[in-house]
Amino acid sequence: MIEDLIVGDGPEAVAGGTVEVHYVGVEYDTGEEFDSSWNRGESIAFPLRGLIAGWQEGIPGMRVGGRRKLTIPPELAYGPAGGGHRLSGKTLIFVIDLLATR
Template sequence: MTDDRTKPEFDAPDGPAPAELVIRDLILGDGAEAQPGDTVTVHYAGVEYDSGEEFDSSWGRGESIRFPLRGLIQGWQDGIPGMKAGGRRELVIPPHLAYGPAGGHFLGGKTLIFIIDLIQVG
């Protein structure tokens, strides 16, 4: 898959933030399937659940990013395996699977929404 897909639009969430990880496939991929601990190449954007404010986007930097899943927040480690290259997935990640309680990281205590395009596994 190429990384020429356009940056996703986020829909405003309904209701209170979920207490557990929510995984929703927006586009099903047909490439290699990501496994726990794999290295992946992705494009992604993240917004805060409550405010809808974007806090990070690889599209904003103009390039995809490659990294091992082991080094990421738990919500990504749990939410990307099973996804296939070419797919687009939305993850809604509660604080305990993201950056923990308020006070440490600037995103601590916040539920986060990511839309991730899986470009390549390995």
């Protein structure tokens, strides 16, 4: 599920592009935060094609300056429980600020 919290007015992120973001990730069931670029004090740039499917589907169309909430089921994140990743089988929520796109 994609929810725009703030609609940006800058350039639009495109599938296969590279994005610079700030984000926080939490587990849907527990509300436990598992990752946050804000807590590390620096944004991060990613090529979208290297990210989980939920980000590959949820970020394109977002505009720089925007904030988007993505609720991502396991099949678009780290797969079913027992998949070998600590977040396998979990529905994840990300709040993402798009800072730049390349």
